[in-house]
Amino acid sequence: MADQAIQIGELSRRTGCNIETIRYYERIGLMPAPPRRGRYRSYGGEDVGRLGFVRRARELGFTLDEVRALLGLAASGQASCAEVRDLAASHLQDVRARIADLKRMERVLAGSVRACDAGQDPGCPLIHALYAV
Amino acid sequence: MADQAIQIGELSRRTGCNIETIRYYERIGLMPAPPRRGRYRSYGGEDVGRLGFVRRARELGFTLDEVRALLGLAASGQASCAEVRDLAASHLQDVRARIADLKRMERVLAGSVRACDAGQDPGCPLIHALYAV
DNA sequence: ATGCCATCTGTAGCGACTACAGACTCAAGC
DNA sequence: GCTTGAGTCTGTAGTCGCTACAGATGGCAT
Numbered sequence: 001m002a003d004q005a006i007q008i009g010e011l012s013r014r015t016g017c018n019i020e021t022i023r024y025y026e027r028i029g030l031m032p033a034p035p036r037r038g039r040y041r042s043y044g045g046e047d048v049g050r051l052g053f054v055r056r057a058r059e060l061g062f063t064l065d066e067v068r069a070l071l072g073l074a075a076s077g078q079a080s081c082a083e084v085r086d087l088a089a090s091h092l093q094d095v096r097a098r099i100a101d102l103k104r105m106e107r108v109l110a111g112s113v114r115a116c117d118a119g120q121d122p123g124c125p126l127i128h129a130l131y132a133v
Numbered sequence: 134m135a136d137q138a139i140q141i142g143e144l145s146r147r148t149g150c151n152i153e154t155i156r157y158y159e160r161i162g163l164m165p166a167p168p169r170r171g172r173y174r175s176y177g178g179e180d181v182g183r184l185g186f187v188r189r190a191r192e193l194g195f196t197l198d199e200v201r202a203l204l205g206l207a208a209s210g211q212a213s214c215a216e217v218r219d220l221a222a223s224h225l226q227d228v229r230a231r232i233a234d235l236k237r238m239e240r241v242l243a244g245s246v247r248a249c250d251a252g253q254d255p256g257c258p259l260i261h262a263l264y265a266v
Numbered sequence: 267a268t269g270c271c272a273t274c275t276g277t278a279g280c281g282a283c284t285a286c287a288g289a290c291t292c293a294a295g296c
Numbered sequence: 297g298c299t300t301g302a303g304t305c306t307g308t309a310g311t312c313g314c315t316a317c318a319g320a321t322g323g324c325a326t
Contacts, residue, residue, distance in 0.1 A: 009272065019273085020315060028313095038322070039274060049264065056263045061238045064313070074260045081257035085249040088259050092242040099235045102228050105194045109225040116218040124214035126221050127207045130189045131182065142303065152304085153284060161282095171291070173304060197282070 005042040015051045022051065030054060030068060061095055062087075138175040148184045155184065163187060163201060194228055 012019045025031040031051060034041045053074070057067045069087060073080040108129070115125035145152045158164040164184060167174045186207070190200045202220060206213040241262070248258035 007273075018315080021313085023274090024314065040272085040322080041274090053263045058313090059238075060241055060263075061235070070260070070263070074257075074264070081249060081260075084257050084259050085246060088242055088249070089246050092239065092246060095235050095239050095242060099232060099239065102194070102232045102235065105192075106225065106228050106232065108193055109221055109228060113218055113222050113225060116214060116221070124207075124217050126217050127203070127214075130186045130193075130203070131207070140304075151284080154282085156305095157283065173291080191282090 005037065005044060006048075008041050008043070011043045011047060011051065014048050015055055017051055017055050025051070025054065028064070030064060030071075060091075062091055066091060138170065138177060139181075141174050141176070144176045144180060144184065147181050148188055150184055150188050158184070158187065161197070163197060163204075193224075195224055199224065 006014075008019055008022055011017075012022060022031065026033055031047065031054070034043050034047060036042060050071070053071065054067050057070055058064075062070065066087060070084065073084050073087075112126035112129055115121060121128065139147075141152055141155055144150075145155060155164065159166055164180065164187070167176050167180060169175060183204070186204065187200050190203055191197075195203065199220060203217065206217050206220075245259040245262055248254060254261060
């Protein structure tokens, strides 16, 4: 069986999640408090799965609260697919809004850098842009 | 003259910057501590300009440390244009990297939502994607 | 016995604000 | 003169998602 007990360091290695972060997730109730072998936390295969889930959801930009919700929905079987979809769709809107924001920044910055390189402006084009809109 | 003394509320209104944030900027030394009229902070036209500068730089995504640097360079005259350009160019790289990150998220999310809408998968496609990569 | 690494708990720090509580100042209305 | 209300003051603590310690144990190899 692949389900032998591992320590926190091994869990960290398998999931790519920092040890301090794992303990943090436990503290805030995102990961369950595992049994102890002596004083050391003892994890099993389920924990590797759950933590991997958390990490991938985080990589998609879900907040920890959203991850918590996703975990709940994942546990509640397939009836919840619509709810998962809605959560994802609303998060997708967030992501798109942030992309739009960043693209606006990008345009302005790129324009200023170009103006700087052109060197027409008597002062500094970016400073100029920041001082008066 | 447009340089009459205004209170913090008016400064807030003119710059669109939260009152608490203005005091925060003063605490961390980004804005100078203004003179007082009685106990109340008394600002002038320069402060409106400086705070506007800060706010616009923040809108372009510069960190407060970068803003501090930009303020220093802005004060030091036009010799510093090259330095400003470098700061902006390096920040532009950051912004582009973040856009790339978000676009990756967007692709995955949009794909999952689509898969959900298609409804082929027996389980939930997003949950599925999160559980196994 | 001695190293040495891993793990433990608990606390504080980051960035950039934001949100109070509880005191005060000031001008206007009655 | 007295009250009311809006504005301002200081100081502290909370947010999010970690990250970084300090200082104490645990367990194994030499």
